[in-house]
Structures are given as structure tokens and as C-alpha cells.
Amino acid sequence: MQLARLTTIVLGVGFAAGCGDNFEAPNFPTTDCTSATTAHCLEIHGGDSAGLVTAANSIEAGTTIVLGAGTFEMTGQLTLRTPGAHLIGQGIDVTTLDFGATTTQGNGVDAIGNDFLIQDLTVLDAPKDGIRVEASTGVVFRRIRATWSQASSSSNGAYGIYPVKSQNVLVENSRAENASDAGLYVGQCQHVIVRNNTVTGNVAGLEIENTQYADVYGNTAEDNTGGIVVFDLPGNPIVGRDVRLRNNLIRNNNHVNFASGGTVGNIAVGTGTFALASRRVEITGNTYQGNNTVDIAVLSGLAIEQDVTKWTLPTATLSGSYADLGLLPGGPAGTIMNFRGENIVIAGNKHTGSGTRADAGDPLMLGLLLLLAYNGQAVDSVLYDAIGEPAFHSTDAALNSNANHLCIGGNTGGTFASMSLERQSPTVQIPFFRPAAPFRPFDCTALAGGPVADVVLP
């Protein structure tokens, strides 16, 4: 580290002098360059935002930037494009990158580069996304927070913690708050672990979108509009698969929906979890509590986009593995469609106190349908839209099909209903099918093709 330390000193002097700062002792109570694991390391004292931006734009591959205690007043996004960049502060409440005075468009931290790590700091009031890491392999978010100082503001940035189009992603012991779209948003990634994070005050707390092989456990989603959701968007060439939500706490997600429209604008206030246009999903061992509309909803993509041509993807454009999924063929040769919600296991979850006050105002009118259907009773713990089921009957289990292989058999701590959503409207109400445990014909307990495998990061 000797050479790296020398580099640090040279840079530090240059910038302290340039900015007319005093030569203050750096403030690194928790971490400094002696513990860096990269080939190079720089220390930037707390508040030296100019020094930080210069360092970010000058570092060699494999450089740790250690940030001192204090608040860095940022005038624009912090842009990193160097492989092996590690950004480490002195603690989630000790080092803050504050973008509140930024007058230009941009994210907070905007990084592209393999082996990226961000740790022990807070990103505050970013104009767009808090921390966006894109097209990178090997990404770690650890003990960080992305937040906006004003709660429930639709002008807050979209996503707090946002790894996108990346591989081998770990997000742990972090917090995401007050995002106007999703607090912790994993988009179009492969091989992901999201664990022991807390998401609060967001529209969507934690989203897994068009993502393959994700293990989401030990997280707390509280006071969001929707807690933890899994979905594919139409037209995206990564078909989501193999997502495991387990042992999370998902409670009181009854926050007003303050999104300015978009997919999350459709989320009914009081939604614990939905899986939409998703396949090979396991939702197990979670604790659901006090989500006013419903704990878990299993939905077809057609619930938000009815035009199947928009769910049609040429197989030549697809990323990742899909051949074993048995996806529906599209109209044109060489295409598939991914709107189905299928091959989902829901088991061993605890459900208490939810479904007691469904949202009457969500754009999809799901909440309104529930209010009408349940008429004062609590909504069942798990709801299924039954879109794509060739057979539906309100009372006779033998006259219901389970073509989408939805397995509720092991979810004996909760209740279940399917609802033939395609035929429902506020004026045409078809009684829900509400079987008792083990919820025949949805009484299977295992995914077709075997369980979701553990995600092992290199």
C-alpha cells in the first residue's frame, strides 16, 4: 500500500490547495486504506466532494476510494467507469453523499465496471436513481442506504438501490427509503442474493424484475405501497426465472401510492407480494402481517398488458437460459411469449391481520373487486387471477384446472382464492373459488423441474 498511500497524499494536497481548504487530518474512524483489498487505494476526507469527483474520474482499475466521515455536497452524479472500483465510507449514518443541491440531471452514484463495491455510506436526494450499477459482473452493496429526505414525494428519484443488467450481485444489510418507484430494484440481472435489507416508505419496497436466479431472504419490507414483488415487463429479453423469496418479514405495506404512474402506479395500497408474469418462483417461510389489500397475489402479465404481441420475444434476442421453461410459442416462428404466471410454489408462510381494508382506488381495480367480493370479510391470504386456466368453477374443485402449476398445498397457515379475473368487473361479479387446505387442485407442493437451486456467488 505504500505507493497507493503516496498517490493519495499527492491528490489530497492538490485538491485541498485548489479548494482553499485547510490541511485537516482525514477522518477515518472505521476504515482507511490499510484495510483495502484492492491494488490501489485513496482516502478522501469528509466533505471534499471535488476531490471525490476527481478521484472517481482518475482512478486505475482496482482502486478503493475510502470516504471520510461527514457529508459530501455533490453538484452532479458521481460517475464510476473503472473496473474494480470500491467506494467505502465510515458507516451508513456517518458518511453521506448528498445530492440535494444538484442542479443537473443525473443519478446519485452511477457505476459501470466489473467488481464494483459500495459500502458503509448513505446516498441522499439523488435526482434520479440513488445508486445505479449497470452492465457489471460482480456487484456488492453492503450496509448502505439510499433515501430521500421528503417522504411520499412523487418528485423523489425512481429507484434507491438499483443493480441492472448485471451478474453476480449481492445486496445485504442495506436500507432503501422513500423512492417514488422501487426502493431496492433488481432489474434484468442474473445470479443475485438480496438479504437482510430493510425497505420502507417506497412505492414498491423490493422488486425483482426480469431477473434470473435470485435468492431474496431475511429482508424486512414495511410501510411501502407494495412489499416485495416479482415480475417481468413486456418486451424485455431476459425472461425472469428461479426466484426465491424466503423468510422475509412483509408487514403493514399500506403506504399511499405516490408513484407518478408507471407499472408501480398500479400497485394497490396494502399489497404484500405479487408475482406477475413470473415463473419458477418459490415464496416460502415469510411472515405476512397487516397488509390491507392482500398478502400474496399471483397474476398473469395480461393483467397489466392485454396485447399478447407485446409479450412476444424472438428467441434469438433472449439472454440467459429459457429452453427448459416450456414458454408459450408466439405467433411468428422463432418467438416465445412470457406473460404467463406459472410454476409457482407458495408454502409455509405466516399470515396475520391482512386483507381487512382493500384499496378502493388502484388503477387495475383489483382492490375494488376485492371489496365487492369479500363485502367486509378479510381477503384470502393468497389470490390467483386464474388467467389462462381453461377451467374455472366457483365451488367445485374438480371443475378447476391448474394449468399454470400453482402450488399452494404447503401454505396451510393461510387461505386461498382464485378469481377468474378476466371475466370480473365491478358490474360483473363471479364468485371466487375458495377451497380449504390443501387447496385442491392447487395442492401440489413442488415446482415442475425441481426446486430453485441455491444462488452461489463466486
Next chain:
Amino acid sequence: MPGRTQATLLLAATWLSSAGCGGGGDDDDGPGPRGPSGPVTVDLDAPPPVLLSAYHLFTWDPAAGFAFNDRVVPYDVNTALFSDYALKQRALYLPDGTTARFDPDRPLDLPVDLPVGAVVMKTFYLPADLRAPGDAVRLIETRLLVRHADGWHPLPYIWDAEQHDAVLTPAGEVRAISFVDAAGAVQVASYLIPQRNECQSCHAEQDTATSPIELVLIGLKARHLNRAHDYGGSIGARNQLDRLTELGMLSGAPAAASLPAAYDFRPIEVSGPAGLAPAALDDAARSYLDINCAHCHNPRGVQGMTSQLFLDHASTDLFHLGVCKRPGSAGSGNGGLTFDIVPGDPDMSILYFRTATAKVGAMMPLLGRSLTHGRGAELVRAWIAAMPADDCVTVP
């Protein structure tokens, strides 16, 4: 707005006539300021020079304008990226004995094979009043892309307060710049001089999300260059592609007249898009979206492919152009709207909203704009309005 383009052209004309901005100065016998005092110097093995003048690419003088060294050829584009109304002086340098190779397989991508040592430069400047564009001109920054064996290296230089030289500044700068616009109104831009890494926000492409990222050129393509330029002196007005061929700096290119050209935005800047015939409106709008959006929004755009919205000139699939397409990750940038383009209804189209708004957090392009480009937004609006109406809700 009328008058801005005219003013811009007047400014350019002033320089051309007085400075004789001719590339390959051996042909230039007009009077003018002295250019750089020595040959162009691009040392690929040394750290980049701190001062721009060390390259000897061009000189600038407030009275006489730009003067370019040998083998440094100025050029312009048909439709330009909007950068808070900053005016731009672009130029290309190729080392002695090298040429750009025109690739017939990628005829729209002229610079696929620019030689190592090439430099592409763009200087951004603003006068105090766009109605008097030759007066009180301030150079803001010069961006270089230098071709190394491993690809393009971006280098941001910021002009000093005395306007004597520009200084390499990896951190970039956000600078409040006020000026009077062509309509006489005071505009205050939060002008972004990009950080070095931000060059890669626009100049980066890859095959797939896991492929290596390469830096690419944006404006230096045949369809953008295919236009006349007044080289001054004895050369006069020539097509830019033909001129590069004449100078021996471009090989293998057919006559420019046989190549496609992007739409010339200048008349729209003066008069707006009203009265454009349907085909011209489509051509103009697609050219505008191509140069302003497609550096990200193309199938190889590192940050743009996330959205699956592709606005490059070559993309023709309506869904990926945004027609009745839900945004991938617009977040709160959607302005409360549902679809990227609702044909016939610009006010319901996110594409128009993000083009017209100046709200931080919502506006597009991602970087380099803090003001609304009035004529550009009008063009996008007219283009969407002219599409056959479709509410995007009724399933066909």
C-alpha cells in the same frame, strides 16, 4: 425563437470569412489568424497533456475565431445534439499518411476504422446574446476523443477564465451560464461540463449486457456529415464527405450524392416544424431522435438497452420505437403517463414529456441538457401528433 439559426450561421460565416477555417491549410490562401505554431502532437504513450494547446490542434482568437492546423478538418452535422443552446465547433484530425476507411458494410458508420492517433474534437461556446453571436463569445470546453490502439480515450478540457487555453479537468464542472436567447429572453443554464467518466454515458456500446464495452463516435457518421460546408478561401462550399476524400483523409467512399443524409435541422430552428410534408416530418423527427437520443437508445447502447426503447435511425420496429410501449424503467420520469408514444396524442406520450420538460430527474437526454429545446420539442410533438391515432388500450 426565429433568428437563432440565422444568428448561428452568421457567426459561422463571420469566422469562415475572416478566419478561413480550412482544413488541410495548404489549400487555404485566405487571410486569417496564425494557427498553431508547430505540427499536431499526439503522444499516445505519455499521460495526456494538461493544456489543450500542447496538441497544436487549433487556435482560438476572439476577433478572428478558430484556425486549424494541417490535417485538422472542421465539420458540421445535419442535426445536432442540443446542449443548452451552446454552439459547437467540431473537427477531425488524422495523422499524416493515415486515412479513415469507408466501410461499405456499415455505410452509415463512417469512423469504424479511424486510425490510431486520430483525434475528434468538439469545442462548446456561447455568446452573451445569441442575437449578436459574434460578440462576447466565451469558449466553455473542448472535448477530445483520442484514438488509442485499445479504443477511444475521452478527455475533457475546460477553457480558462482568460480564454487563453483549456485545462484537462477529469472532474468536469456544473456551471451556471446566463445568456440572452434568440427571442431576447435571459436563459440561465446549469451547464454540464461532463466528468471524464460521463463521456461513456453517451459514447459507450456493447453487443449484450455481458459483452465488453467499447467507446464509439456519435456524430462522425456519413449521414450526419453528408452536407455542404463552406471551407472559405479558394475552396468554398464543398460536401464534407467529398472534401475528406479530396484531402486523402477518407478512402473508399462513393460520391456523397449517392449516400443518405440526415435531415438538416437548421430551417426548423428558424421556422419550426409547421408545414413540413409528412415524409419530411418523419425524416426530421427521426434524425432529431437519432442524434439526441440514440447514443443511449439503440440496441447496443449500454444504458439505453435497459429500456428497450430504440430511437436510432436504423430501428424501425414500432414497439421498440415506443409506440404503445410501457417504459422499462422510467420511474418518476414518466410524468404520470403510461406509454412512451401514444400515436396522435403527444400530451399522453412519455417521449414528448421527457423531451419538453426541464425538470431535473425527469428530462431527457440523461446528461447535458438543463433547458428545453423549444424547436426540438415542437418537432417531436408534431411527429407524434401526425401518427394515425391509437389509444394503446384497445387491443387490436
